[in-house]
Amino acid sequence: MKKEVLKYINFLKDRGISNPVLEVQRFISEKFNIPLHKVIVGDFDFSEKLEESLKDFCEKRAKGFPYGYILGFTYFWGRRFFVNSHVLVPRPETETIVEFVLKKVGKGFKGTLLDCCTGSGNLGITLVKELVLAKVFASDLSLNALKVAKENAKNLSADISFIQCDKLYCFKEKSFDVIVANPPYVGIKEKNTLEKEVLNEPEIALFGGEEGYEFLKDFLFQALKVVKEKGLIVFEIGYNQSESIKNIAKELLKVQNLYFVKDLNGHLRVGVIENA
Ligand SMILES: C[S@@+](CC[C@H](N)C(=O)[O-])C[C@H]1O[C@@H](n2cnc3c(N)ncnc32)[C@H](O)[C@@H]1O
Known part of the structure; x- marks a missing residue:
């Protein structure tokens, strides 16, 4: 796990989010199209754009915005559905x-x-x-x-x-x-x-x-x-x-x-x- 990622996981954990590791890993994977196994082992570029997006995600999650709204989509029966508020x-x-x-x-x-x-x-x-x-x-x-x-x-x-x-x-x-x-x-x-x-x-x-x-x-x-x-x-x-x-x-x-x-x-x- 990348130490930069750990910082955001701890941020969510401290704010009572129940599954912070999975949420952060899934977010990076789904938002930036990086296979989840690569995210888990830290095999990806922690770019400025990624960090900005991850920070924004964590701040919104801490305020109680649903995961799907922040990402803008969710999966149902294997298909991707756009969602909003x-x-x-x-x-x-x-x-x-x-x-x-x-x-x-x-x-x-x-x-x-x-x-x-x-x-x-x-x-x-x-x-x-x-x-x-x-x-x-x-x-x-x-x-x-x-x-x-x-x-x-x-x-x-x-x-x-x-x-x-x-x-x-x-x-x-x-x-x-x-x-x-x-x-x-x-x-x-x-x-x-x-x-x-x-x-x-x-x-x-x-x-x-x-x-x-x-x-x-x-x-x-x-x-x-x-x-x-x-x-x-x-x-x-x-x-x-x-x-x-x-x-x-x-x-x-x-x-x-x-x-x-x-x-x-x-x-x-x-x-x-x-x-x-
Ligand atoms: C629990 S959500 C289900 C949405 C979606 N089918 C799903 O499975 O995620 C209930 C839906 O019922 C709609 N709804 C609420 N009152 C309604 C009514 N009187 N007539 C028709 N639809 C209504 C809401 O706008 C909302 O989209």
Whole structure:
């Protein structure tokens, strides 16, 4: 490890950043296109430009700016997505939805699919790239988020239609074979417990109501109308929300065919409704 790099790692460590070694090494590698193994062994030129950029990165990280916003992009299902402060930085656990849908519908799927609450477009764009015969739509209430998603679709040559829409209000009944969503589901009551970098992401992308599941309740009510018969609704939930969602689905929406899928950490993070 280069001693110049160590100085910045210690800077982040002293300011409570939980994985400073990895963050600094990844930043140098991703920003300057240097293979990570070379960064780790110190086989690169610690130029003035690199130091300036690393200093700026560390100062912003110390203030709580998310890693993805500073770098300007993140990876999702192996593809690079541009992100800015108008969208949530896509998380690895959301790839559970992609994995599940690909397995469930198969590569030859030719139906219609909607990614509601698309944000940076990560789910819809990934699914249209993998399911090349599908007709894919993506929606969001935020026009600024849709701008980011459109930019990503262009960069990744994804054939996808974008629509500004509040939840699913603008779609007709029985429109889609598959609806996927990573909706806002954090409870406003949990706001004080969130890390400061999460609080730098847009509120509209985070909070789903006082408890967190209120948005999901509305979303599911509408999705059950908008999905086709024998269609599929696949949605992300908070790690501790499966019981509340199960009750809402059974008692309020009279849904029997709901089950949950675990993410890589073993948490029930994806709800699935197979419409009868
Ligand atoms: C948790 S983020 C998910 C973004 C992206 N799909 C992902 O997986 O990273 C939720 C998204 O829902 C959008 N949103 C919030 N309220 C909405 C509403 N009423 N109708 C549609 N989209 C909404 C936000 O703008 C945000 O982009």
